[in-house]
Amino acid sequence: MPAARISQRISAIAESATLAVDAKAKALKAAGRPVIGFGAGEPDFPTPDYIVQAAIEAAGQPKYHRYSPAGGLPELKQAIADKTFRDSGYKADAAQVLVTNGGKQAVYNTFATLLDPGDEVIVPTPFWTTYPEAIRLAGGVPVEVFAGPEQEYLVTVEQLEAALTDRTKILLFVSPSNPTGAVYSPEQVRDIGQWAASKGLWVVTDEIYEHLTYDGVPFTSIATAVPELGDKVVILNGVAKTYAMTGWRVGWMIGPADVIKAATNLQSHATSNVSNIPQVAALAAVSGPLTAVDEMKLAFDRRRKAIVAGLNAIDGVDCPTPKGAFYVYADVRALLGKEFPSANGPVRPSTSAELAALILDEVEVAVVPGEAFGPSGYLRLSYALGDEDLATGVARLQDFLGKAK
Incomplete structure (x- = not known):
């Protein structure tokens, strides 16, 4: 029996789910698709000039x-x-x-x-x-x-x-x-x-x-x-x-x-x-000073409030208000098993991974499923992206997830 090409130790490692989602979103964008990426935890601000x-x-x-x-x-x-x-x-x-x-x-x-x-x-x-x-x-x-x-x-x-x-x-x-x-x-x-x-x-x-x-x-x-x-x-x-x-x-x-x-x-x-x-x-x-992060926090706080309100307006989504970082962790367990329209006919996602894939395919919004962080049934969205993209992405989620039957 031939020896395995890849060691068991490395074969057991899962790809970083957050980076995988971000990479797919960026690849789709590069191909001209209007993808909104809520995947990676990456501030959309430039590094301060004095650091550069x-x-x-x-x-x-x-x-x-x-x-x-x-x-x-x-x-x-x-x-x-x-x-x-x-x-x-x-x-x-x-x-x-x-x-x-x-x-x-x-x-x-x-x-x-x-x-x-x-x-x-x-x-x-x-x-x-x-x-x-x-x-x-x-x-x-x-x-x-x-x-x-x-x-x-x-x-x-x-x-x-x-x-x-x-x-x-x-x-x-x-x-x-x-x-x-x-x-x-x-x-x-x-x-x-x-x-x-x-x-x-x-x-x-x-x-x-x-x-x-x-x-x-x-x-x-x-x-x-x-x-x-x-x-x-x-x-x-x-x-x-x-x-x-x-x-x-x-x-x-x-x-x-x-x-x-x-x-x-x-x-x-x-x-x-x-x-x-x-x-x-x-x-x-x-x-140096903490001026840069203080300025970013004002934008993050505004976006935090907007994304929480927008997600909680969707039936079947429960999104607690986070007190730190720049992520929301939305509970979507109530949506699993429901019927959603798709280009290939009605679909009933049974996991948050399936739901996240469906969202990306149907409305071109990239989110990270709960399986990347523990149990299924949740979606992580980073709000460290521009206000316009955030509003557009949330509107697409409201429209699509609101069609659940």
Whole structure:
């Protein structure tokens, strides 16, 4: 029997559903189709000029044409430590920072460094699609804990306790959340963090949406709120969302010095240093003001209200109002099994994946189905797109989904 061409480890990885939807939408647009893409979480704003200018100037300096330390430019690592203290009150030094090729490499590095085969990670669900894949690649076992719209997509300590086993090593904690936009209150953050500390668990906290909260809801870093976690917390972050820098690919992880050293060793063999020019751009970003994100938040807040109102006007759709990030997570379970018109005759989608495919085919609106983030029955839509496109896309959804019988 011939050997498999692709390893079992890699064959088991699912394609990023959000990027797949975005790629298909962009391909259709390139072909001249009027597709509205609610798929990727990507601000539609340009990177601020002063950040771009810093990169332009860096490109002309020969020192940035060479290899730099695998763990990141020393000045950027220090600036990230300073920015973290400024924004969340968490004190770290440069030796506790690893600069990575986007937030995804920070996620992978962290789980690869902390997990041994069979170790379990509690993953509040709905989850960002990359988390369980990175956990599995590291030999770990993701343990999903689902919180639906009835509890505003927020897991409870009781649910976490029920998922705990003697193999549990890490609690993954994300607030504000992708895909739901849910934000845990300071009291909830403290309760969950104290529970994790009492069980001796590591906490990996993704804080990339820290500056995107609405309605006066505060961001609370679990690392700061629960000092009892001690040196068993890793913070993940990056410049992508705050500064509209998704394509620049600069993220980071902050953790105990021994963990960061081990993760840096891994990165030294995987990718070496992040490209120096984006690192200099990131230095300008994290060292500068938060004016850009404050301006983006005004637009995001306006769009958030518009998309929630528009989706909730559709019979069979329940869309809670998110408190953070730039996503809505609409409950469409009431539409599954209903009859919709299509070019090939009536169709009854039984899953949110089938419904999302039907929406793209029939009205050229790209949304991501709940299967990418956990159970079926939901659709994630990013409102980080232009106001006109948002209004057009929602109108198409209202017209099409309103035809359900």
